[in-house]
Amino acid sequence: MARRTARLRRLDNYLGGTDTLPLYEAEIRSTITTLRTGTFSDSTGRALLSLLAEQAQRAGWAAFDGGNENYAATLFTKSRSIAMEIGNQLLAANALALLAYQRASLGRPNLSAAEASRLPTDARFNPIVRALLLERLAFTYAVAGLERQAGHALDEAHDALDQPVDDPAPDWAAWVDRDERRIMTGRVWSELRRPLRAVPELEETLDRFNDMYARDKALYSTWLASAYLDAGEAEQAAHVLMRSKRLCEGIASPRPTARINALRERLLPYRDVVPIAEALA
Numbered sequence: 001m002a003r004r005t006a007r008l009r010r011l012d013n014y015l016g017g018t019d020t021l022p023l024y025e026a027e028i029r030s031t032i033t034t035l036r037t038g039t040f041s042d043s044t045g046r047a048l049l050s051l052l053a054e055q056a057q058r059a060g061w062a063a064f065d066g067g068n069e070n071y072a073a074t075l076f077t078k079s080r081s082i083a084m085e086i087g088n089q090l091l092a093a094n095a096l097a098l099l100a101y102q103r104a105s106l107g108r109p110n111l112s113a114a115e116a117s118r119l120p121t122d123a124r125f126n127p128i129v130r131a132l133l134l135e136r137l138a139f140t141y142a143v144a145g146l147e148r149q150a151g152h153a154l155d156e157a158h159d160a161l162d163q164p165v166d167d168p169a170p171d172w173a174a175w176v177d178r179d180e181r182r183i184m185t186g187r188v189w190s191e192l193r194r195p196l197r198a199v200p201e202l203e204e205t206l207d208r209f210n211d212m213y214a215r216d217k218a219l220y221s222t223w224l225a226s227a228y229l230d231a232g233e234a235e236q237a238a239h240v241l242m243r244s245k246r247l248c249e250g251i252a253s254p255r256p257t258a259r260i261n262a263l264r265e266r267l268l269p270y271r272d273v274v275p276i277a278e279a280l281a
Contacts, residue, residue, distance in 0.1 A: 097137070218247035267280060
């Protein structure tokens with residue numbers, strides 16, 4: 001069941017949340033049925049509950065990606081409750097981080113939830129997971145306009161990701177790497193309107209980013225376009241925005257489109273410039 005969950009998780013690399021949510025909900029139902037009707041040891045029961053908490057987070061992410069905000073928050077909250085019941089601190093912290101990230105993405109940062117997701121510097125906690133949670137904390141700080149705290153959280157995330165890892169990260173955090181760290185760093189500085197810091201991180205990393213991951217590349221590119229606008233480079237911002245729009249066509253996620261539409265509004269004062277007029281069209 002854990003291997004199947006890991007395989008299905010990879011679908012999020014290629015599909016939007018509207019497409020993946022029914023699959024993830026089916027996995028939740030299957031695990032609940034096993035818990036209710038199966039016969040197993042206590043350790044297997046805890047492992048099944050841990051898997052259920054993980055699956056609820058994955059389904060919550062799909063709901064968030066598909067624009068179903070209330071359902072996403074309900075799933076994240078349920079996941080945290082299950083994780084706390086079985087003493088899985090990593091999953092409990094990640095559920096809080098996801099709740100905070102969702103709120104920050106909607107422009108309503110929840111500092112208390114984000115800060116409560118921070119794990120102590122302790123050999124018990126996988127450094128890759130710590131890096132993931134710290135990056136999301138930095139993003140919440142950035143949306144709240146707290147530059148010093150955001151920079152400090154980024155520094156901590158960088159340090160965590162550079163630590164030697166004795167055990168592999170859990171599968172739900174295994175995608176965190178140095179490229180992902182650079183993208184999140186660029187997004188944080190873009191939110192803080194610091195384009196000289198944001199553009200190099202985003203531009204170089206997105207150049208290497210495979211177009212197969214269309215939703216994520218389209219989404220991350222909007223922070224690059226925003227940074228270009230803050231730097232006074234409206235034509236370059238329009239070019240990035242057009243590329244982002246092409247990438248997300250047919251992807252069942254409203255998140256890139258919502259950011260593209262917001263950036264189009266910022267480009268309207270430049271609509272007499274031909275390349276920008278083409279982007280706005």
